[in-house]
Amino acid sequence: MSALLEVNNLKMHFPVRSGLFTRATAWCKSVDDVSLTVAAGETLGLVGESGCGKSTLGKTIAGLHAPTAGSVVLEGTTVSTLSHRQRLPWRRHLQMIFQDPAESLNQRHTVGEIIEEPFVIHRIGTREERRRWVRELLQKVGLQPDATSRYPFEFSGGQRQRIGIARAIALKPKLVICDEPVSALDVSIQGQVLNLMMDLQREMRLAYIFIAHDLAVVKHVSDRIAIMYLGKIVELGPTETVYHRPLHAYTRALISAIPQHDPARRTRRIPIPGDVPSPITPPPGCAFGHRNAHPRHAESITHPPRLREAAPGHWVSWCPCCVEQYDATTQSS
Numbered sequence: 001m002s003a004l005l006e007v008n009n010l011k012m013h014f015p016v017r018s019g020l021f022t023r024a025t026a027w028c029k030s031v032d033d034v035s036l037t038v039a040a041g042e043t044l045g046l047v048g049e050s051g052c053g054k055s056t057l058g059k060t061i062a063g064l065h066a067p068t069a070g071s072v073v074l075e076g077t078t079v080s081t082l083s084h085r086q087r088l089p090w091r092r093h094l095q096m097i098f099q100d101p102a103e104s105l106n107q108r109h110t111v112g113e114i115i116e117e118p119f120v121i122h123r124i125g126t127r128e129e130r131r132r133w134v135r136e137l138l139q140k141v142g143l144q145p146d147a148t149s150r151y152p153f154e155f156s157g158g159q160r161q162r163i164g165i166a167r168a169i170a171l172k173p174k175l176v177i178c179d180e181p182v183s184a185l186d187v188s189i190q191g192q193v194l195n196l197m198m199d200l201q202r203e204m205r206l207a208y209i210f211i212a213h214d215l216a217v218v219k220h221v222s223d224r225i226a227i228m229y230l231g232k233i234v235e236l237g238p239t240e241t242v243y244h245r246p247l248h249a250y251t252r253a254l255i256s257a258i259p260q261h262d263p264a265r266r267t268r269r270i271p272i273p274g275d276v277p278s279p280i281t282p283p284p285g286c287a288f289g290h291r292n293a294h295p296r297h298a299e300s301i302t303h304p305p306r307l308r309e310a311a312p313g314h315w316v317s318w319c320p321c322c323v324e325q326y327d328a329t330t331q332s333s
Contacts, residue, residue: 003037003073004207005061005094005175010034010070012053012060016280029279030056032231033070035307038175043201043208045222045239047215047254051276053231054211055099058177061209062096063087074175092122095168099180101160105152111138111163112148118170137166141196158189162196169200175207183212194221215258219243224313227251230287231279233307234322237314247310249322250288289321296320 012031015024030053038044046054059065061072063079072080079090098104105114112134119130135145141162152160161181168176178197182190198221200206212218218225218239225242227235227250235248246252256270274291277283283290285300305319316323 002039004040004042004075005038005209006071006073007034007036007061008071008073010057010060010072011068012056012065013068026280029231029282031060031067032279032282034228034231034233035070036226036233036236038207038209040174040207041201041205042224043210043222045218045225046209046211046228047213047218047225048228049276050213051279052228053279054213054228055179057228058096058179058209058211062094062177063091064096088122092118092171093174094177095171095173095175096177096179097161097164097168097181100184101157101164102152104164105160105167107151107153109151110148111150111152111155114152114163115148115167115170118167122171124171133170137170140169140200141166142192156189157185158193161185161193165193165197165200169204169206172204173206175209177209177211179211180213181210182217183214190217197221215243215254227254230277230282232287232317233315234288234305234317235315236307237311237316241311241314245314247314247316247323247325248288249292286317286319286321289319292321294321 010031011033013027013029016026016028017023018025034057036044046057048054056065060067067080071078074090074094077090079087082090112131115134115137116130119125119133125133134148138145138147143159143162152163155163182193185193194217201208210218210221222239224237225239226233227248229250235242235246235251242251243255246255253270253272256268274293277287277290285297286305289297289300300319300321305317307315308318310316
């Protein structure tokens with residue numbers, strides 16, 4: 001499959017300011033040299049602990065942050081270097097669903113005004129056509145057309161997220177970045193919203209970047225999974241491969257934490273010791289090995305980890321701290 005989206009060596013570093021003149025004295029490396037691709041109609045799950053840079057990566061791809069380095073290429077065009085005016089036509093093809101619809105929806109606007117806004121910004125259709133499209137979009141996401149005259153605070157959390165989804169798909173985008181779209185919802189409502197998103201994907205041939213910390217949810221919806229730790233991708237591959245044959249120690253620890261529905265199928269929980277290093281002063285070498293105080297961490301400093309294709313389509317950050325096959329493969333190569 002040809003890539004709809006290409007992210008090449010993307011970095012997003014935020015200045016840490018201090019002193020009388022608030023000069024940048026350090027940099028918070030939220031996203032640090034990330035590369036990935038997304039094909040048309042594909043769902044790429046992005047998983048990691050809170051603070052690992054998942055949401056920042058999604059917002060940088062969407063253009064809400066100007067990247068420090070690297071590029072975002074959409075359908076062959078490097079959109080990350082375009083000016084605001086030049087980027088406007090491309091925004092139709094890349095939309096975003098946010099985690100908290102109560103915050104992302106303007107409480108002073110009616111639902112009709114919120115969903116109609118993308119058409120107004122891009123000057124699409126007449127007033128009557130836009131109103132008709134809004135009613136059709138509400139029906140598509142399972143809401144009544146008369147919701148157009150009501151305000152977001154009059155709806156439940158699941159209904160507000162449906163409104164956010166309707167706004168995101170209004171311009172028929174090719175890629176939607178979903179920033180933990182169900183984490184703020186009740187478990188019973190999560191299933192309804194996920195099924196809606198999967199139905200819309202099949203109907204509209206949407207590609208998703210699905211950001212979440214719940215690996216069970218990501219496994220259900222994703223074709224491929226990227227595991228992120230301290231601003232970097234540490235493992236990337238097909239969903240079944242990553243879940244059943246994880247190579248990186250961090251991936252194995254996350255998977256061991258997934259609750260089992262069957263009490264007879266208990267798995268050994270792999271604890272993660274230590275604390276997450278600061279993205280302002282990340283340790284040299286393997287950050288996860290440093291967190292674990294791994295005895296071979298010094299080797300990862302002299303031979304920094306890099307993504308390596310261990311099997312077709314299955315990439316892992318190759319280092320002696322986290323990959324059990326490191327020695328055998330290194331000696332044989």
